[in-house]
Amino acid sequence: MQNGRPPIQRLLVVANRLPVSANRRGEDSWALEVSVGGLVSALLGINEFETRWIGWAGVNVPDEIGQKSLTLALAEKRCIPVFLDEEIVHQYYNGYCNNILWPLFHYLGLPQEDRLATTRSFQSQFDAYRRANQMFADVVNEHYEDGDVFPIGIDSDRFIRALELPQVRNDIQQLKERFAGRKVMLGVDRLDMIKGIPQKILAFEKFLEENPNWRDKVVLIQIAVPTRTDVPEYQKLTCQVHEIVGRINGRFGTLTAVPIHHLDRSLDFHALCALYAVTDVALVTSLRDGMNLVSYEYVACQASKKGVLILSEFAGAAQSLGAGAILVNPWNITEVAASIGYALNMPADEREKRHHHNFMHVTTHTSQEWAETFVSELNDTVVEAQLRTKQIPPPIQSIKGFNATLTETVDANGRRIDQFTEMQLKLHPDLKDPLKKLCDDPRTTIVVLSGSDRSLLDENFGEFNMWLAAEHGMFLRSTQGEWMTTMPENLHMDWVDSVKHVFEYFTERTPRSHFELRETSLVWNYKYADVEFGRLQSKDMLQHLWTGPISNASVEVVQGGRSVEVRAVGVTKGAAIDRILGEIVHHKDVNSPIDYVLCIGHFLPKDEDIYTFFEPELPAPSPSISRVNSPSPVNGLVPHPSANKGGSNISCSSLKHPFSAPDKKPCSNGNGNGTGWWSALREKITVHEGSSVLDLKSENYFSFTVGRKRSSARYLLNSSADVASLLDELAESLQS
Structure with missing residues (x-):
């Protein structure tokens, strides 16, 4: 604040042309005239902000003296020039913007002679377009101050x-x-x-x-x-x-x-x-x-x-x-x-x-009313974004002693591949070696918790010594044993046939969509369909479901990024994990409590209760627990002193299965080795013998979400590459 008054907010207007016509009168002298145009008319009425206009002055100024003198002259008009040479202007503005972007954005299509011309000119125009945008960005960055905003009526x-x-x-x-x-x-x-x-x-x-x-x-x-x-x-x-x-x-x-x-x-x-x-x-x-x-x-x-x-x-x-x-x-x-x-x-x-x-x-x-409203709403949006960002877990740079990761089902360069190839993708080959090392460690238990059905988990993970939890934990087995069910006895599935008819109806009418019939849920997936049409169809489907087959059924509808899943009430990964742990401990005859947990996932909000289930800071784990505060970011997670004292470790890492919809991100759990790095969960889960299977402390529990988003997880892994690196280092630490 200055003299007891709040500082005036600056408004940066970035446009191709400055609202000023410049004519050179000498080596360092310029004549300026304010132009009349739609955007100029709209912004001339803004009086509550210190406005700065950034753009091209409309003239070619190759010499340094001319550029400095024009910059000083334009400063009096609150304008900041971007100096573009004639070739860039011709290629970027007359070429790419006006010949390609503008016709396409106005539904006109490209001129016939342009379509028949060599594509080499298109590439050079696009290159000039990129260079011009970078030049604009450099000028904006040079004059930007904290609190500036970038933004129509008339005055x-x-x-x-x-x-x-x-x-x-x-x-x-x-x-x-x-x-x-x-x-x-x-x-x-x-x-x-x-x-x-x-x-x-x-x-x-x-x-x-x-x-x-x-x-x-x-x-x-x-x-x-x-x-x-x-x-x-x-x-x-x-x-x-x-x-x-x-x-x-x-x-x-x-x-x-x-x-x-x-x-x-x-x-x-x-x-x-x-x-x-x-x-x-x-x-x-x-x-x-x-x-x-x-x-x-x-x-x-x-x-x-x-x-x-x-x-x-x-x-x-x-x-x-x-x-x-x-x-x-x-x-x-x-x-x-x-x-x-x-x-x-x-x-x-x-x-x-x-x-x-x-x-x-x-x-x-008017333009002033528009500007005031626009900037006010823009400021509100910034505040809301900051609040949302606070709910995004902090990234973690490294974990000393362990590192875990799993890869998504895209090729190494992140390029788009055809639908058929993508649907046939299996477990990433680079993942098999570290995963096998973790599974073979006697102190580590790996659990893959997925929304996929049993056959897909068997096909992709059957060769490893781990536990598989299919359909959000409703089915469980060790890869050395047979499938068993953890479903509640009162789970009603009489709604399946009617929902199936609705899914079949929309699958027939939505090209490149498909649905999966599972034993405890149905999933309609439109990942490969046209985005807008798929969204319209999903909205129509929801209306059919709510007014028809599930109007009185005990089910929940879970919407994914491009999927709709209908599952029985209470079927979530967090609700199933207590039963899963009890069965695992009972069958493995584990005598010592689990004192380290790592959970990595890319879940829908509905399934993020698995993160809060393990949180030691919560008085009692339960489905749909609200988010807890994340701890402060750390540069490295140091092995816990009690790591080699006989405790059992469980690691839960989320694998994005190639066949699953976005809401079917599997979660793999694994016991830690002897270098304690997971948070502890104080809550006890009673199994068949009534023994306590979890004894976690906060510093021994690590939960990760993959991808930047709001999450109940403690930490963030930006991409599948980070997850892969983490798992590899984790496996290597077992050998030390």
Whole structure:
């Protein structure tokens, strides 16, 4: 705080062009002129923030003296330049941005000659695009300060005030005299394919054809600001517009007047305000437009005349001004022509009501109000993100004495592979050796706890000396023995058939989806389906389930990233682990308590109760325990002194099975060796003999989540590579 006042927050606006035109007057002298444009109009009204605008100045400045002098001159306008040479601008902006990104983002597709050209030019344009973005990032990083924010309405007061200026009032009077006795229609657009200028002019021609009495009573003024004049597509558009305008003027014009006044240039701010003020009907026929601020500016300048706005339904402004405007489909020439007639003949009271609605919106939702709301919400988002980050476990750099990891089912380089190959992937070969070493250690017990069925666990882990817990722990066996069940006796499964019918129905109607019928649950997986369509189908499926087969059933629906699972109530990994430990200790005849636990997983929130089950800081383990606070990050986890004193160790590591859905991340548990590094759990689980099988202390329990997310685990492993490294070091420590 300065002088008892809070510091003013800085707003950084990063755009391709600065809102300033720069002309060099000498070696170190520049003439600057503030530009008029949509984004400029939107941000000029922000008064509550110290705004800085970062962008290209629009000129090539290769010499250091010129760059320094221009930087100083722009600083007075609160602008910071990014210096791009002509080649980068041509390749990055005219090439990649305008020839590739812009058409695709506006549903136009690439120009035919570009598609037929060599792809080498595309690659060079993309390389320039990357270099330009890096140059922008470097400048932003150089000027960024802690607390800065990166961020549309207009500054309506600026337009309203301009109408009172003597220069503007004089221009208004001249325009009224020039077009006396005629209704004025106005279009202000960039000469661009998406602005729909040909469609607008053709609709006006149709109106004149069908309404001959209006031919000498109305005039269309079309301001077409030239853009990208060196591009063939735009040159063709210019010729097309000129041809249509000439044909219509030749057909309906007279010696003293023509129906269309077409200008291939921009107007200054004051002249534009005057033109807005005398216009009876504004015509916006964009074929695709993000917002279109021309409609806002027109409404702001119509306080006295209360003209009519005809607005394309494909413009973003239609969402906010649609109630007061006449919405049209610009491709429907007949509809637009009819709307022109309706607007010109609209009664005064209807014009008043329509204008009032739009004027209230434009003057209320100004650029300053937008900026204040935007920055306020942005700050709230930062605070919320920080709160969420506090619930993300800290990363762990190394573990002295042990290290464990398992790998995901993608190839080593992380490249996308085809669905069939991915579904056939088995246990990673680099994992087999360390896993075998851990399984062969007599003091270590490995448990793979998975949502997958028994056959898949047998296929992938049958060769190891470990324990397998299938279907979230409902089935259990040692690889040296037979499968047994840990299911509660009162587990009802009479809902399975009806749910199966629903899953079959949606599988047939969702390409590349499949469902798995298990003994205690059903899973519908749309991992390989189209993302958006899969999500829509999953929402529809949930409605079918809740209103049908599971409306009165004792089941839970668990939603994964791209899966829907229906399982019996209470079937979670955390709920099953106590029964699993009891069975393991009973069958292995373990006499000493388990005093070290390592648990690694990539679970859905529903199954993260396994982490809290082992937490010694909780008074009693139970399913769905709320998250506990993670301990402070450590650089290394030192072997516990009691490691070699005869205690038993259990390690639980999560394996992402290649066949399982995201909610089926297996969890492998393993006993520690003699170098204690797991937290202790004070809670006792009574087995057949009634003995205590867990005696954990906090410093001897380690829980890891794989991937950055909110989790009840204590620590974070960023990727499967980290997990693999951890397991390998863990196995190596057994030999020391």
